[in-house]
Amino acid sequence: MSDEKKLALIATKGTLDWAYPPFILASTAAALDYEVQIFFTFYGLQLLKKDLDLKVSPLGNPGMPMPMGMDKWFPTIGTAIPGMEAMMSGMMKSKMKSKGVASVAELRELCQEADVKLIACQMTVDLFDMQPSEFIDGIDYAGAATFFEFAGESDINLFI
Amino acid sequence: MSDYTEKFDATGLNCPLPILRSKKVLTTMNSGDVLYVIATDSGSVKDFDAFCKQTGNELLESSEAEGKYHYYIKKA
Numbered sequence: 753m754s755d756e757k758k759l760a761l762i763a764t765k766g767t768l769d770w771a772y773p774p775f776i777l778a779s780t781a782a783a784l785d786y787e788v789q790i791f792f793t794f795y796g797l798q799l800l801k802k803d804l805d806l807k808v809s810p811l812g813n814p815g816m817p818m819p820m821g822m823d824k825w826f827p828t829i830g831t832a833i834p835g836m837e838a839m840m841s842g843m844m845k846s847k848m849k850s851k852g853v854a855s856v857a858e859l860r861e862l863c864q865e866a867d868v869k870l871i872a873c874q875m876t877v878d879l880f881d882m883q884p885s886e887f888i889d890g891i892d893y894a895g896a897a898t899f900f901e902f903a904g905e906s907d908i909n910l911f912i
Numbered sequence: 913m914s915d916y917t918e919k920f921d922a923t924g925l926n927c928p929l930p931i932l933r934s935k936k937v938l939t940t941m942n943s944g945d946v947l948y949v950i951a952t953d954s955g956s957v958k959d960f961d962a963f964c965k966q967t968g969n970e971l972l973e974s975s976e977a978e979g980k981y982h983y984y985i986k987k988a
Binding site: 776779780783784785851852853854862865 | 924925926927928929931932935936952953963966967
């Protein structure tokens with residue numbers, strides 16, 4: 753279909769909160785019959801790991817709502833206490849589950865089912881000494897020129 | 913409205929799951945078939961409208977009753 757719309761995304765972040773925008777937009781666009789590609793670079797590569805161990809940190813994030821209104825009275829330096837990150841990540845995940853929000857793994861599967869093309873930045877894979885065995889199956893490894901081949905003819909390009 | 917080909921209960925699911933799962937059901941249906949979706953996500957009202965406008969499927973009815981949203985979608 754030549755009139756098919758195209759969406760090109762670059763995913764650069766590897767935290768639980770930032771894992772959502774690329775997968776939500778990609779899966780929804782696919783449901784709207786867009787052809788979609790996501791290029792994962794730097795920390796974004798965490799989103800392609802078989803073992804998704806994504807976290808969210810309150811450290812240095814004054815916009816993050818915290819339980820018991822902690823964001824209002826808890827000292828900022830306290831967010832650096834060991835265990836805070838794990839605690840907040842756990843709370844965020846259980847809250848998402850209780851609100852019927854999909855898990856990152858589920859959204860990623862829906863993307864793959866809908867033929868969203870997932871591309872890992874080969875340079876970053878080499879830079880961080882990552883192994884293809886750490887990543888899910890069905891992804892491509894390529895560079896910036898490959899991204900532009902698709903992005904150049906896309907209707908929407910987003911850097912996330 | 914009461915006639916439909918398939919029914920999908922998206923109760924409890926949040927954005928974008930009601931749309932994504934409904935789309936999956938629609939792909940298994942034939943042109944002219946009607947999918948009946950029940951959802952509790954209040955954002956789904958505008959989303960189903962936008963989904964149908966963009967995909968060419970026809971939103972025959974969109975209504976709300978007792979905190980639930982009901983959609984009848986005719987596959988293009």
